[in-house]
Amino acid sequence: MTPHTALKLHVPEPTGRPGCKTDFSYLSVSPAGAVRRPPTDTSPADTADLATSLVRVLDDDGQAVGPWAPAIHPERLRRGLRAMMKTRIFDARMLLAQRQKKLSFYMQCLGEEAIAVAHSMALQDGDMCFPTYRQQGLLLARDDISLVELICQLMSNERDPIKGRQLPVMYSYKRAGFFSISGNLATQVPQAVGWAMASAIKGDTKIASAWIGDGSTAESDFHTALTFAHVYRAPVIINVVNNQWAISTFQSIAGGEGTTFAQRGVGVGIASLRVDGNDFLAVYAASQWAAERARANHGPTLIEWETYRAGPHSTSDDPSKYRPADDWQRFPLGDPIERLKKHLIAIGEWSEAQHEQAQKTLEAEVVAAQKEAESHGTLLDGRVPSAAAIFDDVYHQMPEHLRRQRQQMGV
Amino acid sequence: MAEHKQDPAGVPMTMIQALRSGLDVMMGRDDNVIVYGEDVGYFGGVFRVTEGLQAKYGKTRCFDAPISESGIVGTAIGMAAYGLRPVVEIQFADYFYPATDQIVSEAARLRHRSAGDFSAPMVIRMPCGGGIYGGQTHSQSPEAFFTHVCGLRTVMPSNPYDAKGLLIAAIECEDPVIFLEPKRLYNGPFDGHHDKPVVPWSKHERGRVPEGYYQVPLTKAAVFRPGKAVTVLTYGTMVWVSECAAREAGIDAEIIDLRSLWPLDLETIVASVQKTGRCVVVHEATRTSGFGAELAALVQEHCFYHLEAPIERVTGWDTPYPHAQEWAYFPGPARVGAALKRAVEA
Numbered sequence: 001m002t003p004h005t006a007l008k009l010h011v012p013e014p015t016g017r018p019g020c021k022t023d024f025s026y027l028s029v030s031p032a033g034a035v036r037r038p039p040t041d042t043s044p045a046d047t048a049d050l051a052t053s054l055v056r057v058l059d060d061d062g063q064a065v066g067p068w069a070p071a072i073h074p075e076r077l078r079r080g081l082r083a084m085m086k087t088r089i090f091d092a093r094m095l096l097a098q099r100q101k102k103l104s105f106y107m108q109c110l111g112e113e114a115i116a117v118a119h120s121m122a123l124q125d126g127d128m129c130f131p132t133y134r135q136q137g138l139l140l141a142r143d144d145i146s147l148v149e150l151i152c153q154l155m156s157n158e159r160d161p162i163k164g165r166q167l168p169v170m171y172s173y174k175r176a177g178f179f180s181i182s183g184n185l186a187t188q189v190p191q192a193v194g195w196a197m198a199s200a201i202k203g204d205t206k207i208a209s210a211w212i213g214d215g216s217t218a219e220s221d222f223h224t225a226l227t228f229a230h231v232y233r234a235p236v237i238i239n240v241v242n243n244q245w246a247i248s249t250f251q252s253i254a255g256g257e258g259t260t261f262a263q264r265g266v267g268v269g270i271a272s273l274r275v276d277g278n279d280f281l282a283v284y285a286a287s288q289w290a291a292e293r294a295r296a297n298h299g300p301t302l303i304e305w306e307t308y309r310a311g312p313h314s315t316s317d318d319p320s321k322y323r324p325a326d327d328w329q330r331f332p333l334g335d336p337i338e339r340l341k342k343h344l345i346a347i348g349e350w351s352e353a354q355h356e357q358a359q360k361t362l363e364a365e366v367v368a369a370q371k372e373a374e375s376h377g378t379l380l381d382g383r384v385p386s387a388a389a390i391f392d393d394v395y396h397q398m399p400e401h402l403r404r405q406r407q408q409m410g411v
Numbered sequence: 412m413a414e415h416k417q418d419p420a421g422v423p424m425t426m427i428q429a430l431r432s433g434l435d436v437m438m439g440r441d442d443n444v445i446v447y448g449e450d451v452g453y454f455g456g457v458f459r460v461t462e463g464l465q466a467k468y469g470k471t472r473c474f475d476a477p478i479s480e481s482g483i484v485g486t487a488i489g490m491a492a493y494g495l496r497p498v499v500e501i502q503f504a505d506y507f508y509p510a511t512d513q514i515v516s517e518a519a520r521l522r523h524r525s526a527g528d529f530s531a532p533m534v535i536r537m538p539c540g541g542g543i544y545g546g547q548t549h550s551q552s553p554e555a556f557f558t559h560v561c562g563l564r565t566v567m568p569s570n571p572y573d574a575k576g577l578l579i580a581a582i583e584c585e586d587p588v589i590f591l592e593p594k595r596l597y598n599g600p601f602d603g604h605h606d607k608p609v610v611p612w613s614k615h616e617r618g619r620v621p622e623g624y625y626q627v628p629l630t631k632a633a634v635f636r637p638g639k640a641v642t643v644l645t646y647g648t649m650v651w652v653s654e655c656a657a658r659e660a661g662i663d664a665e666i667i668d669l670r671s672l673w674p675l676d677l678e679t680i681v682a683s684v685q686k687t688g689r690c691v692v693v694h695e696a697t698r699t700s701g702f703g704a705e706l707a708a709l710v711q712e713h714c715f716y717h718l719e720a721p722i723e724r725v726t727g728w729d730t731p732y733p734h735a736q737e738w739a740y741f742p743g744p745a746r747v748g749a750a751l752k753r754a755v756e757a
């Protein structure tokens with residue numbers, strides 16, 4: 001007989017399931033302004049405390065406090081607020097369009113708007129983001145990307161810039177520093193590191209920004225990317241958006257139980273921060289810090305953004321089957337739009353009336369764009385790109401076998 | 412770019428030296444050509460293909476990589492998207508599997524999925540093939556994994572001249588290229604007679620290689636040996652085995668070295684089989700769903716009314732590559748010769 005007790009397999013569970021409340025005490029939250037801001041040339045080992053605490057700027061009264069409070073002009077903040085509002089309105093309209101079968105599929109970023117929008121404002125032209133499917137804010141924060149074109153991609157219509165080849169949301173905008181989105185999770189992270197290495201090899205000044213969700217950190221490419229970023233001191237920001245959920249899987253199953261994703265970075269020698277992802281000012285400040293660090297050849301930064309996936313994973317998902325319906329209302333870090341709005345009002349740079357007006361203007365803008373996009377066709381009316389377009393771009397020049405197959409198709 | 416004629420004034424090079432020369436020429440011509448992989452930098456590669464390149468071009472042009480195939484390929488895709496022309500090495504073709512997702516889902520599809528917004532002009536070099544007592548994980552021929560993937564080009568040279576010319580063409584190609592190097596041919600041709608001494612490339616006309624820039628196009632097969640009795644479709648080490656088998660069997664076989672596996676030179680294949688009326692496909696890789704199946708299907712589709720015998724395939728067995736039973740596994744001249752006889756006598 002063995003003197004040991006029987007071994008037990010531990011399978012993590014979220015505290016909240018449908019019908020019972022989530023206990024958010026697992027989420028370690030620091031008070032606003034409490035976490036130190038090291039110099040951008042800090043050594044990765046010295047960021048261990050930052051990888052477990054939470055960088056926050058906005059306090060409960062909407063005031064910007066502490067060492068991370070960025071010097072940012074109120075006009076830029078208003079721009080950021082409008083971009084977040086536009087992103088949320090856009091998502092809501094596209095969700096509706098999916099329900100009306102005008103597009104086949106959609107993914108909202110409800111509740112995560114601050115991360116992509118504020119981060120994008122901290123980057124420079126020429127920097128390249130390697131996003132997942134939930135960083136539409138990177139595009140919606142820009143004035144040079146037409147809403148009409150985005151919706152044309154979603155509708156896979158005759159004006160879709162990627163010719164109907166990809167699922168909705170899988171945008172590609174090289175000119176906006178937005179890398180082509182792939183359905184395969186985590187693959188873009190080593191690619192971002194490689195892009196950053198290329199920039200360093202050429203003595204350029206551009207940096208890369210990689211994006212990944214909490215669930216996908218379990219993919220081997222996450223580990224791979226951290227190793228390469230560390231080994232070559234690549235000028236890259238590795239953004240882990242911890243929205244607590246990977247479809248139905250709570251972040252503890254991805255390896256988040258009793259630890260943080262930011263700590264992974266410290267472990268491989270990358271300076272790491274854990275930041276309130278619903279705090280626009282904290283996102284902007286941390287992004288700026290990491291960008292400065294990369295641009296000054298101090299190496300990569302990993303940032304874990306704590307947020308909450310407020311909406312369903314996608315239009316094919318029903319979260320009420322695996323988590324409490326009111327979970328977002330109870331999430332300790334709140335709503336990024338409400339928090340920035342409160343701050344701008346608190347500092348006298350915004351008002352309820354202005355907010356209402358902006359909401360109306362943006363809604364009208366999105367509705368008009370949708371109308372124009374629909375004039376180029378929708379999945380419902382079948383005005384999609386030509387079938388002959390399937391064969392283009394497989395190779396730089398079409399090989400004979402594809403020419404024959406296209407002829408066989410009769411197009 | 413026109414193909415150089417075999418240059419009698421070329422200098423003797425092994426396949427290793429020819430590949431190194433190809434890298435050297437391209438690194439000299441184009442600052443965007445970057446070479447990296449495991450042990451590729453300071454040490455010059457476990458097969459010496461990258462020897463001296465780091466000393467000549469510096470550590471930012473030729474460097475060592477962590478042992479991570481998906482990291483090597485994944486970062487190369489990012490570099491290519493930036494505008495570089497990475498030439499990365501997977502130490503053995505047997506170890507490409509961890510990079511499969513990056514190769515299949517990313518490099519191969521980037522241009523298509525972004526409608527040309529981004530592309531991945533890059534070369535992934537992999538020593539492949541058996542006949543060296545490499546056992547299970549130093550002998551595989553995984554070409555069929557790549558030929559099945561739309562968006563990739565798969566290339567395999569059989570001699571130093573082609574190795575350099577094809578590598579230069581691959582580096583200049585706008586598509587991702589899987590460049591398979593039969594390590595059995597690195598130092599000399601090999602006809603499958605493992606019991607006889609190997610003739611070095613220095614004693615062979617195809618071991619004479621121009622020192623400068625030239626290309627062997629990625630769209631052309633080579634008629635390695637003209638003949639009338641039967642067409643042999645093959646590549647890599649099996650080109651030499653097939654030539655030996657035909658000679659020993661006294662069969663006037665037309666041996667076609669595909670060089671570019673996919674996309675391939677269908678015209679040369681069809682012209683040959685329509686002339687001979689018979690076809691034998693030879694490869695080291697395992698049989699079932701191997702690239703030979705595609706070749707047989709293409710010949711059947713395009714040459715059906717010219718065929719006078721069933722298409723034969725001589726391949727590795729459908730087993731993992733063994734160690735002790737190397738020569739029972741490797742499709743040597745006896746097995747190829749027997750198939751040639753069956754084909755011409757049918």
